[in-house]
Structure formats: C-alpha cells, structure tokens
Amino acid sequence: MLINFSRIFCTLITLVIGVFVVQNAGIMLNAGDKPVIDPAVLERTRESVRMLDDLYKTAVVSITDKYIEDQLHTPAAAVAKDVFKAMKAKGWHSARLVDATGKPKNEDNLPHSDFEKNAVAQIKLGKANYEEIGEVNGKPMLRVGTVVPGVMKQCAVCHGTKDGKVQGDIIYVLPIK
Numbered sequence: 001m002l003i004n005f006s007r008i009f010c011t012l013i014t015l016v017i018g019v020f021v022v023q024n025a026g027i028m029l030n031a032g033d034k035p036v037i038d039p040a041v042l043e044r045t046r047e048s049v050r051m052l053d054d055l056y057k058t059a060v061v062s063i064t065d066k067y068i069e070d071q072l073h074t075p076a077a078a079v080a081k082d083v084f085k086a087m088k089a090k091g092w093h094s095a096r097l098v099d100a101t102g103k104p105k106n107e108d109n110l111p112h113s114d115f116e117k118n119a120v121a122q123i124k125l126g127k128a129n130y131e132e133i134g135e136v137n138g139k140p141m142l143r144v145g146t147v148v149p150g151v152m153k154q155c156a157v158c159h160g161t162k163d164g165k166v167q168g169d170i171i172y173v174l175p176i177k
Contacts, residue, residue: 037176049131056095081096095170097169101166123166129145131145140176141176146170148170149166149167
C-alpha cells in the first residue's frame with residue numbers, strides 16, 4: 001500500500017501553524033536586559049507543548065497502527081523526524097526524539113545537551129515531563145522533555161522494550177512569546 005506522507009505532513013504542519021499564529025506577545029525586558037516572562041504567556045507556551053506532544057504521539061501511533069505491519073517497513077518515528085525537521089526549517093520550534101534505553105538504533109538519538117540528559121533522567125524516575133526556561137540567541141525559550149513509552153507491540157520490535165516501558169523523550173524547544 002502506498003502511503004501519501006506529503007498529505008499527512010501538510011495536515012500536521014497546518015495544525016501546528018494555526019496554533020502559533022494565534023499566540024500573542026508578552027515578554028518585557030527589565031533593567032538588566034533579562035527577559036521577564038509573563039506567567040500567562042509561559043502557560044500558553046506550555047499548552048502549545050502539550051498540544052504538539054499529543055499531535056506527534058497520536059500521529060506516530062496512528063501511522064504505525066494503520067501502515068506498519070512489521071519491522072521491515074520504515075518506522076513511523078521516521079515520519080515524526082521529517083515533521084520535526086520541517087517545523088524547525090520553518091522557524092516554528094524544534095523537536096527531536098531522544099533515546100532513554102541506552103541502546104538506540106541510531107547513536108544520534110542519544111541525549112546530547114545537559115538539558116536532554118536531565119530530561120531523560122527525570123523521565124526515567126517517573127516524571128511525565130521535565131522543563132527548563134532558557135535562552136537561544138538571546139530569546140527566551142521553553143525546553144520540555146516528554147515521556148515516550150512503548151505503547152504497541154511494534155515498538156518492542158525495534159526498541160526491545162515492553163509495553164508501557166520508557167523508550168525515550170520527545171524534546172521540544174519553543175519560543176516564549
């Protein structure tokens with residue numbers, strides 16, 4: 001069966017763009033030029049992360065359920081990575097899958113930054129997510145790591161984990177605006 005991934009990508013991108021277009025500004029600078037973040041603006045950014053997390057995880061599970069029958073096919077996570085790349089290229093946000101098992105299929109999926117390492121450690125301790133507020137190029141950013149558990153038998157084929165066990169994190173970096 002031929003899958004029209006471009007239609008899936010366009011739908012996902014349209015949903016994400018719609019959310020970010022409606023966000024308002026709410027960041028002021030104090031005397032030290034450090035951003036003072038309005039709590040309501042930070043909460044809207046957190047809400048965006050929750051929406052993105054639901055969207056990406058639902059897409060991966062749905063694609064796996066409907067199109068992936070065995071490990072010989074491209075895993076749905078590859079589709080998620082393509083969407084992550086498109087979102088970053090368009091300047092919306094960045095997201096990436098990070099391994100928490102210590103035995104990734106791809107070494108590039110290991111946690112790289114201190115934030116990613118902290119997020120994996122916190123998720124493995126049972127937290128559903130972990131966040132930090134930081135800056136990228138002088139702009140305030142919300143960094144969030146969310147748990148990626150094995151939810152289907154197909155997950156175990158590639159990752160060797162049981163249903164419900166932590167496989168990794170999705171790491172999000174969103175501008176606070």
